[in-house]
Amino acid sequence: MRPIRLPEPPTSPRGMPEIFEGGVFGVIRRAVIIGNGFPGAENQCVGLARALGLSDNHLFYRVTRPRGGINEWLHWLPVSLHKKLDYIIRQMSVYSHFWFASREKKSISLSSTTFSSVGLSSVWEADVKQIVSMAHKTFEKDGPLLVIASGRDTISVSSSIRQLASDYVFVVQVCCWCFLSAFQLCDFLIQHPRTRLDRFDMVITPRHDYYPLTPEAQEQIPQFLRPWITPREPPGRNVVLTVGALHQIDxxxxxxxxxxxxxxxxxxxxxxxxxxxxxxxxxxxxxxxxxxxxxxxxxxxxxxxxxxxxxxxxxxxxxxxxxxxxxxxxxxxxxxxxxxxxxxxxxxxxxxxxxxxxxxxxxxxxxxxxxxxxxxxxxxxxxxxxxxxxxxxxxxxxxxxxxxxxxxxxxxxxxxxLNDTADAACKIHQALAERGWTLRA
Structure with a gap:
């Protein structure tokens, strides 16, 4: 009787079967990118996905803000509050329009774009429940999901995804440069890379944004803000410090x-x-x-x-x-x-x-x-x-x-x-390996 030859288990690039590399459910093959509508921030996410070999296998979401008119003065608000306020303003604008029309008075009307969310209908809006549901439903077939987000408007979304689907996702938050002004104080405190870093599996931020400021730099900011700007502790293992910005050039x-x-x-x-x-x-x-x-x-x-x-x-x-x-x-x-x-x-x-x-x-x-x-x-x-x-x-x-x-x-x-993007990608591979996962382009 001739022996039956069973098929060999799938192997990884290192020659080890997948079942010994964290199981068939421990291989990341796709990514979700969450941007904020700014090319500089989104370019970093795309560049990191490219360095990880996932440039052709990712979904792109975006956290958008209402734009036009008074909205340009409300960007310091958290994005969720900004959207609610924009909705109220638009409703008030509609009611006032009918009120004036009923009185048959001619008045100067606001343009249609002043209190509306310009372009929101054409953007694939980031939805926490949708992304979490996708991570759950596709885990057995496609493995874990890599989430890469950049910009302070994406922080609440990416951190919520990790909180609700920690066993199915690996969340990377890329912190961009913070430009502090009187209208951006809340923005700064939310986005600064020392704020609750344990909400993410990995945080990638420029070195000069994390380490204490030089004496000359500290003199340029108010005393009461310095504790928020200058970290008191060294970064944890999930923090990757870069010299410059991530990008797509290799x-x-x-x-x-x-x-x-x-x-x-x-x-x-x-x-x-x-x-x-x-x-x-x-x-x-x-x-x-x-x-x-x-x-x-x-x-x-x-x-x-x-x-x-x-x-x-x-x-x-x-x-x-x-x-x-x-x-x-x-x-x-x-x-x-x-x-x-x-x-x-x-x-x-x-x-x-x-x-x-x-x-x-x-x-x-x-x-x-x-x-x-x-x-x-x-x-x-x-x-x-x-x-x-x-x-x-x-x-x-x-x-x-x-x-x-x-x-x-x-x-x-x-x-x-300077190879910041490649270095960050290497750190992600190491963190995934410690979790028993691997990434396959």
Whole structure:
């Protein structure tokens, strides 16, 4: 009698059967991303999912706020309270409209977008009950669910998901930079990365947002706020501290972008200098004066530069872009992106020989520093508080140098690329392994 050969159990990339790796129910194959509608925050979630190999297997949800009119002044409120208040205001607007109409009086009416939630109907709104139900119902078939959220509006959603489905999910909360103002005090206290970190399986936050502020930075904030801003304890095991922002740039992305943009960039005179101009923030202020300073510096290095390509961001003030356009709009060595698609940003990262970036652009600096190419910063002396700490860290690690206009771009320099996203992904793999779970792309 011939022996019956049973099929081998499914094996993992390490060669170990799944049943010995936490069981068939311990393999994560999909992710849920919860964003807040801001590209900078959502880009971090997408970048982390990509680093984990789940870029093609995730669902995207968004926590949205009412927009338009008075809503622009209510963003400091918790999102749930903001929505309830918006509903009341809209109902009052409807009733007042009928009241005035019944009296046949002509009056100045508010636009339809003033008290309405613009665009909410077209957004897949994050629903805690729906996501928890999905995690429960699909667990036996698809395994645990990885939840990645970013932005303070997502905190209540992601923490509730973990509370209600802790055996079926692994929740990662990415904390973005907090910009404190009089209208954002509640925002800051809610989002600050020291606030109840045990609500999440993992918290990823910039190092300068967690560790105590420098004496200079502490002098810039009120005394009564310092205990909330400066953690009194070191981070726990579930906290991952990064240098910069998470993003989607890695070696595979750069290789693909190099091929995609080959025809446009390959024939350009070298060295190629890419200049990224952001916009002023409350902790990194500048205006036309910095634009004029940048013009002088760029004119000084034109002889050692083959091509200069300049890009503005959505935050760039019009007066800054106009000054740059007036000076370099017709220069044969300079190309200024007009904002029309396709966006050459990935091509710039792949083909540039060096970068000049304004100090406010944390995300662009993090992406540029992941290439290992020379990165020059202009305006960092204007930054204060945690922005100043961030720039000091970049300088200490040799990732950036100040742009002075005396650089010879034919002389290059390099450094170990900044790999915050890959490092964070590695920490997630380790945390999952400790739980008896594994992640499979």
């Amino acid at each position: 070696s595979a992305t750069l290789r693909s972008a190099a091929k995609t943009w080959h025809d446009e960039f390959a024939s350009l005179s070298r060295p190629l200098l890419v200049v990224n101009i952001g916009g002023p923030t409350s902790h990194c202020r500048y205006g036309a004066d910095l634009a004029r300073q940048l013009i002088v510096y760029l004119q000084n290095i034109l002889l050692s530069c083959g091509t200069i390509r300049i890009s503005f961001s959505r935050r760039t003030p019009e007066k800054v872009s106009k000054i740059i356009l007036k000076e370099f709009g017709d220069h044969p060595k300079v190309y200024i992106w007009d904002g029309e698609e396709p966006n050459p940003h990935l091509g710039h990262l792949a083909w540039a020989d060096a970068f000049v970036i304004t100090a406010d652009s944390i995300s662009m600096l993090s992406e540029a520093c992941s290439t290992g190419k020379p990165v020059y910063v202009i305006g960092s002396e204007r930054c204060k508080w945690k922005f100043a700490d961030f720039h000091n860290t970049l300088k200490e690690r040799g990732l950036v140098r100040p742009f002075t206009g005396s650089e010879d771009l034919t002389e290059s320099w390099s450094y170990p690329p």
